[in-house]
Amino acid sequence: MNLTIRSFKLKQQSVIPGFGITMGLSLVYITLLVLIPVSMVFLNSSSIGSAKFWDIAFSERVLTALKISFGTSFLAATINAIFGLLIAWVLERYTFPGKKIIDGLIDLPFALPTAVAGISLTALYAQNGWIGKLFATMGVKISYTPIGITIALIFISFPFVVRTVQPVLQSIDLEVEEAAACLGATRFQTFRKIILPELMPAVITGFALAFARALGEYGSVVFISGNMPLKTEIAPLLIRTKLEQYDYAGGTAIAAIMLVISFIMLLIINVFQWWTSNRHR
Structure with a gap:
């Protein structure tokens, strides 16, 4: 046997x-x-030795740059996870004029050069820009602040969640939802207990992809951030600055720190995704 x-x-x-x-x-x-x-x-x-490495790692400029990069990337990925799910739901569950055009615009950040995106966002959200001017009257400054960095990261990373969730929505059988409704479940109960558990692994995957994409972004952020040390300087820009000063060891030390932190965070996200999938099963 x-x-x-x-x-x-x-x-x-x-x-x-x-x-x-x-x-x-x-x-x-x-x-x-x-x-x-x-x-x-x-x-x-x-090659720089452990003492020099930890001096670089715990310097105020590096810690601030890492805090800005990881904080804005995490916030941008979280916002994209929420609104990306909403956009994917609208595109898959409803029919309306211009649906194909909107669906095609989702991929625009993939094709648009990041430098063009950065220049466009800076012109739009600067204090004399169309949107920046409105917020400036309320005393809110967007460009050259972490708010502007977050907006740029949202722009370049939001397609990941939409394109990850869409195939899962297509695979969900509508008859299951109809059966739940026949058994007395409300729309909210159907979404929370049937649809959302199916979508959560895809949403977490899209969140991880958006977070990783935002964390390594340079081209669009460098224009709208203002690149002010200890205020709006991101870690990739600090690495670039080190390399331009021929401080290759210092640049690679910051890169190594980013790699370790990124790996730990992505590992946690993957474990959470695995736990969500098994819990649903």
């Missing part, structure tokens, strides 16, 4: 042939594109 079960499991695991060669090519590809470049960051940063 055990032999039969074991052979059945082996047969199930080898339905698609070529596991060995495809797994080997995948590992080589990941090693060349991810592991080797990342390891070089840690090797270069280790």
Whole structure:
């Protein structure tokens, strides 16, 4: 009996042939594109010694830049997770004039050069811009502040949640919702207990992608942030500044810190996604 079960499991695991060669090519590809470049960051940063490394890591300028980068990226990804889910719901569940045009505009931040996005947002949200002028009368400054940075990060990362949630919404059978309604469930109960658990893994994935995209953004933020040290300077810009000053070890030290923090945060997000999926099952 055990032999039969074991052979059945082996047969199930080898339905698609070529596991060995495809797994080997995948590992080589990941090693060349991810592991080797990342390891070089840690090797270069280790050349300055542990004492110098921790001096750089805990300097006020670096800590402020990391706080701004991670804080604005997390806030932008959270906002995109909420409104990205709303936009995906509207595009998939309703039919209205101009739907195809709006659906196509979702991908515009992917195609638009980040420098163009930064210039456009700066002109729009500056104190003499169309929107910035309105807020300036209320004493609110958007450009050259963390608010402007967050807006730029929202713009360049919001398609990730929409495009991640849309296929899951398409796969949800409407008959399940109709059955819930026939059994007496309200619309809110149907959404909370049936639809939302199905969408949560996709929303978390979109959040993680948006967060990672926003964290590494440079082109659009550099125009609207003002790049003021200890105020609006982001970590990628600080790395660029170090490299322009030929301080390669200092730049790679900041990059190594960002890599470690990013890896920990993305690991936590993935664990939470795994827990959500298993809990729903």
